[in-house]
Amino acid sequence: MTSKELLYVEDALGHENFMKKCACETSKKLQDQTLATFVKELEQKHTELANKFLNLL
Numbered sequence: 001m002t003s004k005e006l007l008y009v010e011d012a013l014g015h016e017n018f019m020k021k022c023a024c025e026t027s028k029k030l031q032d033q034t035l036a037t038f039v040k041e042l043e044q045k046h047t048e049l050a051n052k053f054l055n056l057l
Contacts, residue, residue: 001056009056016050 001009023043030036 006057009053013050013053016046016053020046020050 020043023039023046027036027039027043030039
């Protein structure tokens, strides 16, 4: 993997971890259960994507 590709993967990993954190915090604050469930699903999706990026390293 080139250094440029590594920087891209690290940047993408950082974005996914940020989105995962935001989704987690938001789902805890929501009162609408349907919306909270949807945001928890988004959190899971971002966790899966972060794991895929980690596997590239």
